[in-house]
Amino acid sequence: MISTLEEKPHIPAAPRKRKVPGWAVAMLGVAGAIALLSITSYQTNFPQLTSSGTTQTAVRLALPILLAGLGGLWAERAGVVNIGLEGMMIMGTWGAAWAGYQWGPWAALVAAVVFGSLGGLLHAIATVTFGVNHIVSGVAINLLGAGLTKYLSTLIFLPLSNNPRQSPPVQSFDTFSAAGLGDWLGELEADQRLFISDVAGILRGLVTGVSPLTMIAILLLPLSYWLLWRTRFGLRLRSVGENPHAADSLGVKVYFHKYVAVIVSGGLAGLGGAALVLNPGQLSYLEGQTGGRGYIGLAAMIFGNWRPGGLLGGAALFGYADGLQLRSGGETVLALVYGVVLLLGVIVVWQLFRRKWFSAAAAIAVAVLMYLLYISLDEIPSEFVSYAPHMVTLAVLAVASQRLRMPAADGLVYRRG
């Protein structure tokens, strides 16, 4: 037999194209967003869009979303869907208030993490050990979180605050601002010059009234990235979310990694709860305080394609929508609609360039609709405004969902053997 061992015409997998590095894309995205807002605020005469006040509120409101999203990231990367973030967050708020009014803000943080982790532990026991459907367990934890804190509040807070729905006030963190820089930026902002003033406003918002919690949350993001993508522990954790059978066959302790991930996830959600309680505007536990931010955190993570960078973008977006609505009300949100029209215009050009006729047509249709909305209304009704973040979530997910890639074994119950 003559063997025919010629050079193989094997088509090698396409080498990964030299893409623009991730950080550059992120910078471009940020610059684009600022430019968009700046043009919008100039065109519509609403400087609030980029004022330092709005930014400051946005940061404060984005924190809980960011932390909840990070929690979701940890759990889902290990293959556990954590719709119970909301419940864990609620437990975090209660824990933060309970420890906070007695021993101060640092104790509040610790207690929030512990309470949230307990929720996470419960979710892990249910989904990993007992193989309960992840959604069912998550919903149960949300109900449990709400019910348990209600009971505990009546038991412990009622005698102190005479209100079963509220805790005694919690001492807040000292915040600090970059004084000199802030003043200088303030002057720039007041100048009302296109783009420069807007950037100054946003920056000023970012460096004013920074609390240690903000710093911690911001640091947790790169830390999570580093742990999940740059360490052996993270590789194992992610492999468990991608193909637990393969991981198991290589001696990776699947259950252990899932447990750790879900408990950390709960802890982060709890910390998100603490961010709500320690928010200078509230400084106490309030029933129903989380207002679905756990879910929005999850949405931010999905928006960010299960990546930390994207997650930050999602959290910023939702926090901004929330903050704008809270600070300046319906008129400004309407101005944002104008911004959306501009954005859609850019998208249309891009889709035309890529010859995606259908997407382009869809984008044009939505843009026209939005524009009609913009010119026919004076302000967006307040009932509607409070749902702005939810709307943004829906719209974004509808647009982005085709390109999303979740961990392959996400939400699947794993059984050995």
Add this chain to the structure above:
Amino acid sequence: MSSSTSVGTGEHPAVVLTGITKRFPGVVANSDVHLTVRRGEVHALCGENGAGKSTLMKILYGMQPPDEGTIEVNGEQVRFRTPSDAIKAGIGMVHQHFMLADNLTVQENVVLGAEALHGIGQKARRRIIELSGKTGLNVDPGVLVEQLGVADRQRVEILKVLYRGAKVIILDEPTAVLVPQEVNELFDTVRGMQEQGYTFLFISHKLDEVRAIADSVTVIRRGTTVGSADPKTVSSRQLAEMMVGSELPSPETRESTVTDTVVLDVKGLRLMTPDGSRPILDDIDMVVRSGEVVGIAGVEGNGQTELVETIMGMRKAGSGTITLQDQDLTKLGTLARREAGIGYVPEDRHRHGLLLTQPLWYNRILGYQTRRPTAKGIWLDTDGAKKDTERIVADFDVRTPGIDVPAAALSGGNQQKLVVGRELSGDPVLLIASHPTRGVDVGAQALIWDEIKRARAAGLAVLLISADLDELIGLSDTIKVMLRGRLVADADPSTVTPEDLGSAMTGAGSTSAAVQETAVVEEGEN
């Protein structure tokens, strides 16, 4: 249980399994298995589908605990609780079904679980590139596994084992997904490593391969060892008889049933890579007639997978038309195409053919959810599905304790039989079969061939893709050779030899009159 380890020459055997028994609900997968593997040999394990080969290997690899019996490695009795125990003892396993995370890179898949060796960074990367040569893998370690074809995935699996420095390597049907050239390469690798002192446990249903590579053969039937053979003297026929007690089948199909009725007509089909840089399918023209089997020969990764998936509507063609019996399919979705009368045996039964966690009868419904006997009007007909599953299990000899067990509980070959049985039900007019006998034993192979031949005689058109050139030559009425996304040559199955076909597939040019290069290539080569 008597441990009868012979310590004859003072050198312990690499692995001794004594009295291994393993029961699953409803089946005894292994009962009292004895196996001795000498150091430095290639020890083949043969047996029909569901005989318990994979189960035995999983026990040796610590993935499943034995109910009874003992394992000795290098003369020491061991008990493996997890695969990491086995890895520490120097045992590595390449699984029958890939154990890879698609969304992780090659490097991540390889270092996973063995990060302690070279970390997960540059050092590991260099080591992987170093070892890649041994397995013939030439892709960047940073590429996602998702982008690799089956042959490369196989290489990544072997790479994983090498990386861990295993001394005893289990290869569970490694050649099922490889074409002959690749099998030769793999065997070269195996022989080279054998010289360096590695020991191999090798499972295959292809008895020629077993005889070519193995130093000793153990045959398993219905969960127990029934004997061993010397591969140097035993014939494939004798081996087959030991395994299944029947004769070696051949896929010969001489009397032609080809008619003039065109069933599948593909014209000018093109498909680009996702980034649009080069074509995967380049101007494919092809006709399959009623009663005809058209075989596609080609080295893995030359577009066969994409061709099939485009015809099935799983990928969207860039241009060109696909017509089935005068019905234009080009714009239809996959379900509509199936309803138009296409049966489809996918190349990877786990990725596309089955829902592993669902019972067999539920899997019967997949792809037939709008048709009898598995649906009535808008409702699913579970009774009908169950009855028809019973029929498939009986007709195709699917070895299973029942139709309510999840598909994952079936051995690989039996899963394949189920898929083939399902795709031949409902009287399709066209069957697209990608490696229809991948991983099935010689007995079942004959059965599947017979079923295909019978359906063909009744007017079925078949598009056959197979890495098994004997199968391709034996079953096809026409063979087309695919190279770099083009159909470059036609071969006459009555005269072509596997060697001719092999060189045509690699583009080495053919010397045989049986292989006629089509005009396209001649132009290209001038």
